[in-house]
Amino acid sequence: MGHLGARIDHIAPGRVHIVLPGRPEMTQQHGYFHAGATSAIADSAGGYAAFTLFPEDTSVLTVEYKINLLAPAAGDHIEAVGTVLKSGRTLTVCNLEVFGVQDGRKTLVATGQQTLICVRRSER
Numbered sequence: 001m002g003h004l005g006a007r008i009d010h011i012a013p014g015r016v017h018i019v020l021p022g023r024p025e026m027t028q029q030h031g032y033f034h035a036g037a038t039s040a041i042a043d044s045a046g047g048y049a050a051f052t053l054f055p056e057d058t059s060v061l062t063v064e065y066k067i068n069l070l071a072p073a074a075g076d077h078i079e080a081v082g083t084v085l086k087s088g089r090t091l092t093v094c095n096l097e098v099f100g101v102q103d104g105r106k107t108l109v110a111t112g113q114q115t116l117i118c119v120r121r122s123e124r
Contacts, residue, residue, distance in 0.1 A: 006041050008048065014084035016048040021077045033073035038080075038098050038110050042067060045082030046094035046114040053087045054118050065114035067096065073109040075100035082114070092116045 001007070001018070004026065010017035018041045020026065020033070028034045043065055051060040081097045098110035 001041070001044055004037060004040060006044070009079065011048070011052065013052050014049055014087065016045045016052065016082045018045045018048075018080045018082075019077050020080075022075065030072070031074075033075075033078050033100070033109075035067075035069055035073075038069070038073050038078060039065075039067050041078065041080040042082070042096040042098050042110060042112055043114065045080035046096050047082070047116060049082035049084050049094055050087065050092040050116040050118075053084060053092070057121055059119045059121055061117050061119055063091065063115040063117050065096065065112055067110050067112040069110050071100070071107060071109045073098065073100050075102035075107070077101050078109065079106070085113075090118055092118065 006020040009019040026037045083095045086093045094114045096112040099106040100109045
């Protein structure tokens, strides 16, 4: 996330927001945020949201995720929101949303769902 220039903007139990500022390196040929950048911050937001509910001696890995791109990702920045839907002992399911933000106005540009696994640190 550091390489992309993304940062956590909000963190709470089961919910994380990640912001990615607009820069030419994050865009595709039409000037919109690239789907790879959009997907990367969505995946990380869900992962961190799940991780907020995991035991202290664990880590998190994505098992799978699906993203639907709903609209071109345009704006000053994009913001991904990961929200835990179901936290289990081994698997956790998260809802993913990504918004294009322009002048404080948010537009939903992507939505998805993600499954993550809780990994004991000794298993890595």
